[in-house]
Amino acid sequence: MPDRIITLCYRKVIDSQATKPWDKLVLDDTYAEFRMQAQYYNQEKKYRTYGELLQHVPGADKLPFLVSAAVRGYVQQLNGLVPDIVDNLGRYFLKFSKFQFELINSDLLDKARHQVAVNFYSEPLTWHETLGGYLLVSHSQPAADEVLTHLVAVQPYLGIYSLQAPA
Numbered sequence: 001m002p003d004r005i006i007t008l009c010y011r012k013v014i015d016s017q018a019t020k021p022w023d024k025l026v027l028d029d030t031y032a033e034f035r036m037q038a039q040y041y042n043q044e045k046k047y048r049t050y051g052e053l054l055q056h057v058p059g060a061d062k063l064p065f066l067v068s069a070a071v072r073g074y075v076q077q078l079n080g081l082v083p084d085i086v087d088n089l090g091r092y093f094l095k096f097s098k099f100q101f102e103l104i105n106s107d108l109l110d111k112a113r114h115q116v117a118v119n120f121y122s123e124p125l126t127w128h129e130t131l132g133g134y135l136l137v138s139h140s141q142p143a144a145d146e147v148l149t150h151l152v153a154v155q156p157y158l159g160i161y162s163l164q165a166p167a
Contacts, residue, residue, distance in 0.1 A: 006164070009119055011119050011158075030067050034067050035108055088151040095139070124140045126138045126147075
């Protein structure tokens, strides 16, 4: 099978069970930003959850975009590398070209119910083949005699976002 160009997506879900410092900071700051932004949509304090706001308040679907401002600085700290995803040698290698913030759930009175996700979309990779539960990939490079590769495990929340046939 010929090599194909793929883009991977890693969906990093962050909730009250977070233990990593970066995750905790993202959770805390997005919760604070959600509470601040939700005030505009909940001036009468009739609603408690993000779901209720979405259901009853026109324009509340803008909250994820508004809250995403709290994430941008933290994403920059990653220096373009997708967190949590390492190759079989334990090295961070997966570079991302864009990300998307997602507000999954929140409660204005209960921080433990706040849940967000950050979707990281990789730079294009060449997918050479699948070996067991691993994808053999390389960063797209001009034709060369030797290509440096990475074996990345197929795992939850990591998927092939797009596939491009070779030219």
